[in-house]
Structure formats: structure tokens, C-alpha cells
Amino acid sequence: MIETNSIALVFFAFLLVIGVAVTVQRNLFAASMLTGIFSLVSAALFTLMDAVDVAFTEAAVGAGFSTVLFLATLALTKDTEKPGVKRPFAATFVVLLTGGALIYGTLDMPAWGTSEAPIHAHTASYFVTHSITDIGLPNIVTSVLASYRGYDTFGELLVVFTAGTGVTLLMQRKGLFRPGALAIPPKSRAPYVREMPVVRAVAKTMLPFILLFALYVQAHGDFGPGGGFQAGVIFATGFVLYGLIWGPAKLQPIIGGRPVQGLMASGVLLYGGVGVFCLLMGYPFLDYSALTPDHPVHGQHYGIFLVELGVGITVSAVMLIIYFVFSVRPRVGRGAGELGP
Amino acid sequence: MSIVETIMQYIGAALILGGSVFCVIGAIGVIRLPDFYSRCHAAGVTDSAGAAGVLFGLCFMSAPLIAFKLITILAFLWLSSSVATHALVQAAYARGVRVENPRVKDWTHGQETSAKKEGEA
Numbered sequence: 357m358i359e360t361n362s363i364a365l366v367f368f369a370f371l372l373v374i375g376v377a378v379t380v381q382r383n384l385f386a387a388s389m390l391t392g393i394f395s396l397v398s399a400a401l402f403t404l405m406d407a408v409d410v411a412f413t414e415a416a417v418g419a420g421f422s423t424v425l426f427l428a429t430l431a432l433t434k435d436t437e438k439p440g441v442k443r444p445f446a447a448t449f450v451v452l453l454t455g456g457a458l459i460y461g462t463l464d465m466p467a468w469g470t471s472e473a474p475i476h477a478h479t480a481s482y483f484v485t486h487s488i489t490d491i492g493l494p495n496i497v498t499s500v501l502a503s504y505r506g507y508d509t510f511g512e513l514l515v516v517f518t519a520g521t522g523v524t525l526l527m528q529r530k531g532l533f534r535p536g537a538l539a540i541p542p543k544s545r546a547p548y549v550r551e552m553p554v555v556r557a558v559a560k561t562m563l564p565f566i567l568l569f570a571l572y573v574q575a576h577g578d579f580g581p582g583g584g585f586q587a588g589v590i591f592a593t594g595f596v597l598y599g600l601i602w603g604p605a606k607l608q609p610i611i612g613g614r615p616v617q618g619l620m621a622s623g624v625l626l627y628g629g630v631g632v633f634c635l636l637m638g639y640p641f642l643d644y645s646a647l648t649p650d651h652p653v654h655g656q657h658y659g660i661f662l663v664e665l666g667v668g669i670t671v672s673a674v675m676l677i678i679y680f681v682f683s684v685r686p687r688v689g690r691g692a693g694e695l696g697p
Numbered sequence: 698m699s700i701v702e703t704i705m706q707y708i709g710a711a712l713i714l715g716g717s718v719f720c721v722i723g724a725i726g727v728i729r730l731p732d733f734y735s736r737c738h739a740a741g742v743t744d745s746a747g748a749a750g751v752l753f754g755l756c757f758m759s760a761p762l763i764a765f766k767l768i769t770i771l772a773f774l775w776l777s778s779s780v781a782t783h784a785l786v787q788a789a790y791a792r793g794v795r796v797e798n799p800r801v802k803d804w805t806h807g808q809e810t811s812a813k814k815e816g817e818a
Contacts, residue, residue: 549784552783552784554780554784555780555783555784558777558780559780562773565773
């Protein structure tokens with residue numbers, strides 16, 4: 357316990373140092389790499405606290421995907437902060453005030469790992485003692501996430517879906533999703549990574565394994581850390597790797613069309629459809645025992661599989677679309693997209 | 698714990714210690730070495746030798762299935778991080794980042810600089 361605490365303290369010190377470094381850093385590339393490292397250290401911290409599923413998501417989304425989004429955006433803009441921007445007193449004051457209020461708020465939180473925390477007082481002990489007989493999955497996190505708390509997860513999925521549609525509506529330009537709208541840029545003096553044979557060869561070798569790993573995470577979520585959210589991000593990461601190396605223009609025939617937009621919605625529809633099916637069978641919404649009334653536990657398994665599949669499909673489609681709209685910019689006046697520098 | 702297991706534990710500990718030493722050497726190198734390319738080399742030492750030491754050490758301390766997973770991770774690390782270093786250095790070279798160690802002859806842009814000097818003379 358003392359060891360765990362001291363390791364956690366070291367990680368927290370790292371987080372503090374990285375946080376300060378991000379605010380001081382004027383080079384935006386360095387700052388975005390630092391935010392990625394921040395997420396990675398948080399993921400290590402979550403692992404230390406036995407929250408492996410959360411750590412997995414943090415590593416995949418925070419350290420992996422959002423760093424790529426930052427870099428894709430920076431490739432379209434300048435990579436240093438505008439010089440001469442003063443740090444205004446009022447803004448600093450507001451930030452310090454908010455931070456102080458947040459820290460003051462944590463004083464009321466129960467101590468880390470205490471059994472008297474409110475979260476352990478209500479339903480958690482029921483989940484721990486009953487989930488094996490009710491649902492029968494070794495990973496209680498998946499049981500809670502997909503079955504006991506299926507409503508919440510449905511809400512989260514809707515949030516992801518809304519983010520995807522919002523970004524698409526905001527950033528979509530005429531012709532962006534039309535095949536052939538993106539021109540492959542001519543060779544420049546500084547080589548793109550796609551002109552490096554070693555990078556190309558290794559990326560091609562790794563791509564199928566990344567996609568396979570995503571499917572493994574998707575299917576293995578019942579037994580270990582993982583599930584639809586993580587698998588969706590990893591699956592999208594495979595395509596994003598392809599886009600990073602060969603350019604978004606090559607990715608456009610795959611992502612650009614209607615199918616990916618349709619997938620974005622169909623995952624939500626699958627999740628909601630399972631719920632509606634339960635209703636039609638005369639059970640409560642998202643009570644998967646309705647799927648096989650003779651054997652409720654099997655129904656839970658099928659339901660969780662379908663629901664996680666819906667999560668995975670929507671998350672990966674949303675990630676792909678967000679990466680795609682962020683990594684291309686419109687040619688001024690023509691309405692068609694073009695690659696960043 | 699049997700003797701074999703104890704020996705495995707010690708081998709694992711020694712390998713982890715070796716890997717950590719490589720990590721520290723890499724970290725010192727990133728700070729101390731004079732220019733971009735040699736710093737990349739130091740960072741690469743952390744990724745390849747450091748990670749290899751730690752992961753192989755953990756292999757000796759764990760069950761066969763976990764050892765197999767660790768070796769898979771190691772293979773992925775060796776592939777990806779060495780390629781990342783390669784891409785980084787090549788991009789820097791193409792953008793004209795120079796070797797700045799005064800004791801090393803600048804072979805990257807040696808021809809250009811000598812041509813310029815001749816022109817100036």
C-alpha cells in the first residue's frame with residue numbers, strides 16, 4: 357500500500373510538471389506532444405488504481421487519437437503560439453480562482469480506497485456479489501457498463517454520435533466527401549512520410565495486426581479490460597495510421613462516402629434497437645434477458661455483445677470522420693478539399 | 698518457491714536492472730549530447746535496449762502466456778519506435794537540421810558549406 361502510494365505520488369508529480377510545461381511551452385507541436393504524455397501518465401495512474409478499463413480508454417483516446425488530431429490540426433495552421441500575446445491578469449485570476457475552487461471541492465471527497473465512500477454504500481456491493489449469477493461475465497466492469505448501467509452507456513454513445521454529427525456539420529464543405537475531390541499534392545522539397553520506404557513497409561506490415569487487435573479488444577471485453585469504446589478507437593487508429601502516411605486523399609475513397617456516415621448512425625440504432633426489442637418482448641428497456649427468455653443469463657451475453665458491437669461501430673466511424681474533416685482543408689473559392697502542407 | 702523459480706526471479710531482476718540502466722543512459726544522452734541526431738540516437742537507446750531489458754526481465758518473472766504477450770509488445774515496440782526514429786531523423790535531414798557537434802565534421806551538408814566557403818573566398 358505504501359509502495360502504491362509513493363508510486364502514485366511520483367506520477368502526480370509528473371502530471372504537475374507536464375501541466376506546467378504545457379502552459380509555458382510556446383511551440384504548439386511540443387505542447388500537443390506533452391498533452392499526449394500527460395494522458396499516458398494518467399493512464400499509468402489509473403492502472404495503478406486498478407481501473408484498467410479507464411486506463412485503456414485514456415491511453416487509446418488521450419495519448420493516441422487526440423494527439424493525432426492535434427497534429428493534423430497543427431499541420432493546417434502555424435506551429436507556434438502568436439508572439440507578443442500577453443497573459444492577461446483577469447484571465448489568470450479566473451483560472452486560479454476556478455482551480456482553487458476545484459481543489460477546495462476535492463477536500464470533501466472521501467479518501468482514496470476507503471470503504472466508506474458513497475459509491476460503495478449503494479449499489480456497488482450488489483454488483484460485485486450478484487453480477488456473476490445475474491450476468492455471468494468475469495469482467496464486472498463490462499457487466500456494469502453494458503447491462504446494469506446500460507442507460508448511461510447509451511447516453512454516452514449518443515454523446516459520441518452527437519459530437520460526430522456536430523463536427524461533420526461544422527466542418528463539412530461542399531465536395532469534401534465526393535470521391536476524387538481531394539487532389540494528391542505534388543512532391544515537395546521536404547519529403548512526406550509516404551516517400552520513406554521503410555516507414556511504408558513497416559506500416560503496411562503492422563496495419564492488419566492493429567485491426568485484428570481492435571477486434572480482439574472488442575470481443576474480449578467480457579473477460580478482460582476492453583470493449584466497444586476502446587476497440588472502436590483502435591480500429592479507427594489503424595485507418596488513421598494509413599491516412600497519416602499516405603495522406604487523407606488516399607483515405608477519402610474509404611471514409612469519404614456515405615457508408616461511414618451510415619455506420620456512425622447504425623451503431624446507435626443497433627444499441628437502441630436492442631432496447632426496443634426488449635420493450636417489444638414485454639421486458640424493461642435494455643433488459644437483455646428478453647433476448648432468450650428461457651435462459652436469462654444467455655440473453656445478457658447476447659445483449660452485451662450486440663450493444664458493445666454498436667458502441668464499437670459508432671465510435672470508430674465517428675473517430676474516422678473527425679480525423680478526416682480535421683486533416684483536410686478547403687481550397688479557397690472552389691469548395692473542394694485539399695491537403696494540408 | 699523452487700530453486701528454478703528463484704533463479705528465474707534473479708535473472709529477471711538483473712535484466713530489469715540492466716534495462717533501467719539503459720533508460721537512464723538514454724535520458725542522460727538526450728540532455729547531454731550536442732545535436733539533434735545524437736539525441737535521437739540516445740532516445741532510441743531507451744526505446745530499444747531499455748524496453749527490451751525491462752520486458753525480457755518481466756518475461757522471466759511471469760507465466761508463459763503473459764511472457765508471450767510481453768514478447769509481442771516488445772516486437773511491436775522494436776518495429777514502431779525504430780521506424781519512428783528513422784522517420785524523425787529523415788524529416789529533420791530534409792528540413793536542413795545540421796550536425797552541431799564542433800568535433801564532428803558536418804557530413805550532412807558538407808558539400809554545400811564547402812562550396813559556399815569557396816565562393817566567399
